[in-house]
Amino acid sequence: MKYRKYKRYKDHNEDYEFEDNEYRNNTQERYVKNRSKENISDSRKNCEMTECLNCGWTLPSDWKGSLPEHCPNCLSGIHRETEEGYECGGILEPVGFWVKDDDKWEIIQRCRFCGEMRTTPMNGKDNRIKVLSIASRPLSMPPFPIERIKELRGIGGRDDETEGGE
């Protein structure tokens, strides 16, 4: 199976982490196998999945409704096609959440292979523990010492009035 030359996507930092070649070849192989099995021709079906290449989840036989766009267990997906129309085949990894103004959530996913980002709507079937663990990751690794910053005491705390506001 031949692939077109990939266009790599980088952000402003040159020190981007990309997965190694072995990983890439493996996922691509599995993806190609699956794809020929399913014989996806409809472009709408492009992001639907019946099994997860990341965690091994498979669609239960009593699944109701439309096929999921991302794995409800680990929230990953498959990056079948890039914005420019190239085939990718990398695993879309959940990196964060976008809380929209109407309180609907979108899962922000980033392709481990090409770095492209996309969003997919979250639904009630998604694994809540996984959601919480991703959402709390930034809080456990702050970019600065939280306790030293005065403005932050107002967020989620009650000690503002008792301290008498410097």
Place this chain on the structure above:
Amino acid sequence: MNRENKKRKYDRKYFRTHPCTDPFTCKVCGWPVVPAGAGTSHRNHCPNCLYSIHLDNEPGDRGSDCYGRMEPIGVWVRKNGEWVIIHRCIICGKISSNRVAADDNPARLMALAMRPFGSAAIPREDIRKITDYFSTV
């Protein structure tokens, strides 16, 4: 210097390899953005409101004529612990990411990271159930 300016104007890939160090005024909140203090030479967002402007299709190529505001929608922590702000263009929906700079407003950054916890999508009930679950394991 003159030649350098010419290169900047006509070479579309100039900003991919050269950092942009021009001061600019934030179109969203009016904050004067200066390169000093950022700690990085590839800052593309305002340190006060964290908004960006959609100029690039790919980082540094200045290939987009959308010029939409790019709203900060979330943060992502890389494997090395570095924070990255995820921006989404409010006009065309393009998503891109940019590393946080040293002078970014810390309160705004934390508020962005806290957004999921202030929302109804994770009910308090759920959080309690999960913490209960982990305390029994």
